[in-house]
Amino acid sequence: MYAPLSMDPAKILAEITTFQRKLAAGVGNLRGLREPEYANTPREAVYREDKLTVWHFKGSQKPTSKTPILIVYALVNTAWMTDLQADRSLVRNLLAQGEDVYLLDWGYPDGADRWLGLDDYINGYLDRCVDAVRERHGLKAINLLGICQGGAFSLCYTALQPGKVKNLITMVTPVDFHTPDNMLSHWTRNLDVDLFVDTLGNIPAELMNWVYLTLKPLRLNQQKYIGLVDILDNPAELESFLRMERWIFDSPDQAGEAFREFIKDFYQGNKLVDGTLTIGGKPVDLGMITQPVLNIFAEQDHLVPPDASRALGKHVGTTDYTQLAFKGGHIGIYVSSRAQREVPPAIHQWLNTRN
């Protein structure tokens, strides 16, 4: 009978010897390694409030775009995914295209921020950040680029303040939270989020990280580190790996009230698409979004399934809706080589025809 496994004993012995040798040598390579830096594209803080900072990035050339982009990142993880390393930076590539780029860095909430709700984040902080950028440029409206949860925030904000947003770009943004393949949403459905937040207060970052790891427990807890052995003797790749690990696990706690509202209204209630969402007592109607919308999602996204993002097209009021499917995952859309080639130019070209 033909067998699916054909293991040459000599090759097997060589395989495990090689693995063990790399593993043994790896200790020496890791010793003394410093924390890898992010890309640290030159930037200046142009607005600060409580824990948040709005950064203005400086490219090697003056921006050619007339309308700046404000990148609105999610509350989970840090905004540095957009500027991870020099050759893997959405920010740098947008600057190189001639865009004028600002980034909203939410910072690290602590106990004092326990009661911050979505009203504070969207109608408060985000609105004031948009105003700060508008004022700097003397513009009525700027471009928003919302990422993941920051994309959901940007959608809400644009619906609530349509006059302040000229063009809206959403990246890997969940819109319909009840698509059947949305594992995160599925797990939250029976969660007593009131008890959860009342007990924990702010939601610890470690807990959030752990939940994300359990979406793919074998790949993310074991297989990834077995693969690491192959790059232990490659300083550049090892540094990239460690940088990504830094980003994944250096994440902020979640303000308790905002977490409660986001789980209840978005994950459990799916109110963004059923039209019953209110933020600070004001109804959020995606039909109010009449400015051009570019919706970019990742085809292999395990955190925000493509269908969860695609749903946007059915709900926005604009007649100028464009969607771009990226061949990659939730993180790859920022850091893969393909992403560097495809995403920033697509954003720039799309904006260029509308600015």
Place this chain on the structure above:
Amino acid sequence: MATDFLKDYQAQAQQSWDAWTRYMQQQPAGGSAFFNPAGFNPAAFAAPGMPPQGGPAGDLLARSMAGLKSYTEWLQGAASSGIGQGGDWQRQLQDLFAGAGGQPFAQAFAGIDTAGAQGFAQSWQSWLQAAQSGGLGGLPGMGPMPAFGYTREQQMQQQALAAAVREYLETQGRYQALIQRANTEGFERLQSQLSQLTERGQQLDSLKALYDQWVDASEAAYAEIALSDEFRVAYGDMVNAQMRVRHLQQQQLEAYCRELGMPTRSEVTALSKQMHELRRELRTGSKQAGVKPANAASDEAADLRAEIAALKRKLAENTSKASAPKESRPASATPIRKAATSSAKSQASKSAPSKTPARKASASRKPVAKTATRRK
């Protein structure tokens, strides 16, 4: 010869592992009290778990060690099993993945709640010890009894905690059963996938390829179960039950703190809520008064530069607006459905009166000129 090799290999592997363990022990302790209050202990990482937050390399090692250890042990087992070298491959596979008293990677799945709850379990055990030595009353596990006397309230609380712990253990058992099912079904999928390889005339020729195939199969099985209604209920029940235990623990701790005259978490929470409300009132007042929030700051020089830039921009726009060339849509971006032109859409947006109040309001403001007066 193979036996000698394996002896050498095992010795080398042990040396390597000892070196990694020594390195781990050199990393600073610390980490998350939520998950791992005891700091890192390699023995505790039989299952992949949350690590302490040492240096970057230490942090990485803590996370990676358990998986690597399982994998190296599995490699040793595979090398000595003769898998893929003739005979009944299905039986060999069974022995390799499910033999010797359990699946070698079982902990990779089985640990996914215990690792997440590791700190919880440890704190719970500490709590029990403290509760016993502090005379808090019965152990969780005791059945309900009528409470009376001077310590009636404490007895009631302790009974509630005991009931909550029992409930948590029951929900955890249901959850673990589903995880074990994912493990079993993952192996069945692996067998099925390998059979399909046979039908296609393909073969795996390395242990890593076999491992990767197992990961694919197991993740697929896990995903299917994790998206089931049964899992949703079990997961929710387990998390909710754990939160009830924590909540009751907090209540008891608060009672102690009050007796000792120490500030409680409830008081801190109430204070932070008051502070938050004051912060909101301040912002509302600032907005109405047309000044920036007291805790907002921007750079004055940058504002002035921005004002000049805005004036220049306005001037440039006035001269070049009419002659601005239009560019074609990017090839990589796919317009769908609502395929109106951008200019038509822009017009539509401008002509929608119900959607313009915010724009009118902002247009009436002079943001740059106001900057100076808004500064803190």
